[in-house]
Amino acid sequence: METQASVPSQAPKDFIREIIDEDLQSHTHQGIVVRFPPEPNGYLHIGHAKSICLNFGLAQEYNGRCHLRFDDTNPAKEELEYVESIQQDVKWLGFDWNGHLFFASDYFEKLYDFATELIEKGLAYVDSLSPDEMKSYRGTLTEPGKNSPYRDRSVAENLDLFKRMKEGEFPDGAHVLRAKIDMASPNLNLRDPALYRIKRTHHHRTGDAWCLYPMYDYTHPISDALEGITHSICTLEFEDHRPLYDWVLKNISIHCHPQQIEFARLNLTHTVMSKRKLLELVTSGAVTGWDDPRMPTLAGMRRRGYTPAGIRNFCAAIGVTKANGVVEYGLLEHFIREDLNRTAERRMVVLKPLKVIIENYPEGQTEELRADNNPEDPTTGERSISFGREIYIEHDDFREEAPKKWFRLSPGKEVRLKHAYYVTCREVIKDASGEVVELRCTYDPESRGGTTDKRPVKGTLHWVNAQHAIPVTVRNYGPLLRDAQAGSEMVSALNPESLEVMTGCLAEPSLASAAPGQHYQFLRMGYYSVDSDSRPDALVFNRTATLKDAWARLEKRDAQNPS
Ligand code: ATP
Ligand code: MG
Numbered sequence: 001m002e003t004q005a006s007v008p009s010q011a012p013k014d015f016i017r018e019i020i021d022e023d024l025q026s027h028t029h030q031g032i033v034v035r036f037p038p039e040p041n042g043y044l045h046i047g048h049a050k051s052i053c054l055n056f057g058l059a060q061e062y063n064g065r066c067h068l069r070f071d072d073t074n075p076a077k078e079e080l081e082y083v084e085s086i087q088q089d090v091k092w093l094g095f096d097w098n099g100h101l102f103f104a105s106d107y108f109e110k111l112y113d114f115a116t117e118l119i120e121k122g123l124a125y126v127d128s129l130s131p132d133e134m135k136s137y138r139g140t141l142t143e144p145g146k147n148s149p150y151r152d153r154s155v156a157e158n159l160d161l162f163k164r165m166k167e168g169e170f171p172d173g174a175h176v177l178r179a180k181i182d183m184a185s186p187n188l189n190l191r192d193p194a195l196y197r198i199k200r201t202h203h204h205r206t207g208d209a210w211c212l213y214p215m216y217d218y219t220h221p222i223s224d225a226l227e228g229i230t231h232s233i234c235t236l237e238f239e240d241h242r243p244l245y246d247w248v249l250k251n252i253s254i255h256c257h258p259q260q261i262e263f264a265r266l267n268l269t270h271t272v273m274s275k276r277k278l279l280e281l282v283t284s285g286a287v288t289g290w291d292d293p294r295m296p297t298l299a300g301m302r303r304r305g306y307t308p309a310g311i312r313n314f315c316a317a318i319g320v321t322k323a324n325g326v327v328e329y330g331l332l333e334h335f336i337r338e339d340l341n342r343t344a345e346r347r348m349v350v351l352k353p354l355k356v357i358i359e360n361y362p363e364g365q366t367e368e369l370r371a372d373n374n375p376e377d378p379t380t381g382e383r384s385i386s387f388g389r390e391i392y393i394e395h396d397d398f399r400e401e402a403p404k405k406w407f408r409l410s411p412g413k414e415v416r417l418k419h420a421y422y423v424t425c426r427e428v429i430k431d432a433s434g435e436v437v438e439l440r441c442t443y444d445p446e447s448r449g450g451t452t453d454k455r456p457v458k459g460t461l462h463w464v465n466a467q468h469a470i471p472v473t474v475r476n477y478g479p480l481l482r483d484a485q486a487g488s489e490m491v492s493a494l495n496p497e498s499l500e501v502m503t504g505c506l507a508e509p510s511l512a513s514a515a516p517g518q519h520y521q522f523l524r525m526g527y528y529s530v531d532s533d534s535r536p537d538a539l540v541f542n543r544t545a546t547l548k549d550a551w552a553r554l555e556k557r558d559a560q561n562p563s
Contacts, residue, residue: 014320016054016261020062020231023259029230032064035102036090037220039071040082040204042275043290043297044089046311046332050266053315055233056095067227068097072105073219075203083204085290089298094308104223105205111214111222112166114252115177115195119158123251124195125151126161127178134176137183138191144184145191151180165198168211172198179218181247189244193217221245225256232258235265236324266318267326270479270495271296272486286494287480293531293542294480294498304477305519305529305544310339329479330549337545340527344519345373345380348418348462349507349541351474351525353392355438355466358423361389366467369449371419374521383510387420390466392506394524397461398439400428407459409439415459418523422447422457462523469506472539475531476500511539519544 013021023029034055038048059066068090072078090097118124127150129137139145153161165175177196185191195218200211224232232245239262249257267273272281273296281287281295290297293304301311314335318327348371366388373380393409402410409415414424427440446454482495514520514530522528526547531540 015322016058016231016233016263016320017061019259019261020058023230024062032058032062032230033067033228034058034064034231034233035067035069035224035227035229037069037071037223038086039074039077040079040086041074041077042082042279043085043295043299045273045275045278045296045298046268046301047266047273047296048089049093049298049311050315050318051233051235052090052093052095053312054263054320056090056097057316058231058233064230065100066095066097067100067102067229069102069223069227070104071216071220071223072103072203072205073214073216075201075213076199078204080204085299089302092298092302092308094312100227102223102227103205104219105203107219107223107226108206108210108214110226111219112212114222114254115162115214115218116159117252118179118195119162119177120155121251122155123180124158124177125153125180126158126165126175127151127192128175131173138188139183141188147183148178148192151192162196165196166210166212168200170198172200172211174198179244179247181244187240187243189217189241190247193244217241217244218248221248221258221260222252222254224258225249225254228256229258232260234260234262236262236322237265238262262322263320264322264324267324268296268329268332269326269484270329270481272481272490277486277490280490286490291532293475294477296480302517303532304542305340305517305527306336307339307343307519310336313339326485333545334549337527337547340519340521340544342376343374344521344527346371346375346521346523347508347511348385348464349472349474349505349511349522349525349528350392350394350462350464350469351502351505351522352395353464353504353506354395354398354436356391356393356423356441356463357438358389358391358441358443359426360442363389365389366465369419385419385508385510386465386468387417388465388467391417391463392466392469393417393439393461393463395436397459398425398436400436408461409459413459414455414457415461416447416450416457417463418450418460420448420450420463421445422450422455462525464506464508466506468509470509470512470539471503472505472507472511472541474502474505474528474541474543476502476526476543507539512536514539521547 036052036055056066127148129148137146176194178192178194181190183191194215196212199213242260245260291299291303314332366386368384369387370382371385372382397408399410409425411425416422421443423441423443425441429438431437478498479495481493486493516530516532516534519529527544528541529544531542534540
């Protein structure tokens with residue numbers, strides 16, 4: 001019998017993959033070499049994840065290479081802590097540079113030599129205008145710039161000055177080396193851009209060996225070429241810098257000329273992505289650090305319980321385009337939830353406990369019941385949970401005056417306790433202030449396991465056995481920003497309800513050994529993971545995501561009350 005072979009449905013290729021396919025078909029390249037080039041001036045965020053998934057993903061798909069290169073040319077803002085965190089985060093996301101780790105600072109010597117070559121060719125000069133003068137000579141978008149009076153210095157004078165700049169003879173800012181291109185160019189990046197500046201700052205790798213540092217636009221193309229990069233993929237704001245990228249490589253003696261390709265950066269609602277703003281949040285103490293679970297950093301997301309697979313799936317889903325836009329935060333959460341639904345074990349935790357005494361259950365008796373760890377994954381097996389006369393349920397699962405469609409507990413009503421029994425509420429006990437403090441219930445011994453459906457019940461509640469439950473702390477997170485977009489004033493845009501700490505929650509004892517980073521679904525309450533602050537005698541859980549899309553409601557609220 002013939003069976004129809006199913007053709008795997010091919011996802012439509014994005015424009016970058018189309019360019020690569022063409023380059024390989026036309027033998028422009030035999031294989032691809034790409035790179036991820038972070039500046040070590042902060043922790044990586046979810047925007048970087050998009051770039052990491054793209055570049056390392058391409059290397060995997062095309063059997064090529066992806067380099068990890070630190071663009072460390074601005075020592076004032078760069079630190080070893082960031083170099084380390086970036087490597088950790090790339091690995092955590094599931095990628096490997098396979099030994100291809102580079103630092104732009106390793107090329108300082110070569111970059112200097114190429115600059116000398118440009119001077120010798122009459123294509124670079126030392127300028128001695130003050131920064132303010134340089135600005136006024138630069139012109140505007142509508143007016144051409146003016147040539148600097150130093151533009152026609154002789155090659156010999158330029159070589160001499162540049163050498164003395166390197167040797168530390170001049171104070172910071174006294175001179176810069178500039179490319180000699182065209183002060184009237186409609187592209188401002190081509191109006192004799194600076195290539196080098198004098199800056200006495202300690203560098204985390206080269207120490208005090210240099211007081212002369214190359215600019216990003218000069219360093220980047222040469223670093224790419226030195227590493228044999230074929231496709232240099234960056235974000236859209238570099239489109240106007242591409243002519244300079246090409247100018248640099250065309251005018252020095254180097255035999256590799258990578259193709260710069262730009263794509264749209266990722267923006268997400270309800271958060272910020274600029275490292276400057278993220279640093280501000282950290283230094284002002286608005287968050288506890290780069291790894292605060294509310295931060296859009298990979299360190300924060302890891303601590304919050306987001307999974308690498310969930311983030312990768314999100315990045316694959318949003319794809320790569322040329323159009324800038326803003327993605328709803330809820331979409332990211334959707335992919336996290338989808339991954340956790342498959343992988344997170346289920347546990348019962350009562351966040352706001354309400355005591356329940358089961359009057360017809362024998363005093364002093366406990367029994368063990370079976371509970372599946374994850375119905376989505378039978379290989380995770382079962383665990384045992386204990387049931388007894390005194391249990392706790394969620395306070396919010398009881399209403400004395402129940403509305404019409406209330407399927408949870410109320411006086412006289414019967415519900416199922418998950419994995420246990422049917423119980424009926426017989427009596428409500430209140431304290432002096434009228435607050436409900438305890439319920440008296442009866443159970444049906446025939447309903448063991450909560451599955452013998454003699455009578456249908458609509459509500460199923462989670463619970464814990466009072467005798468064995470352990471106390472835990474739970475941290476629930478809301479969006480970092482109140483509104484979808486931050487205004488110019490970061491701090492006033494922060495959501496004051498972004499963190500809710502709940503103490504005195506009660507968990508089933510199997511969670512006592514939960515280690516930091518482990519993921520769970522607390523039945524009916526959400527996805528939670530063990531915080532890095534958690535200790536066996538003081539367990540702390542972070543809410544990773546709600547069970548359902550809470551963002552949809554938020555977006556609706558925003559639409560109704562535009563700020
Ligand atoms: P920031 O604006 O947060 O400071 P950056 O672009 O200056 O970001 P880099 O360290 O230079 O930060 O970024 C490394 C790589 O990650 C670059 O190739 C950059 O284009 C890419 N990248 C940064 N932010 C995003 C984003 N939001 N979406 C997609 N790619 C990004
Ligand atoms: Mg950058």
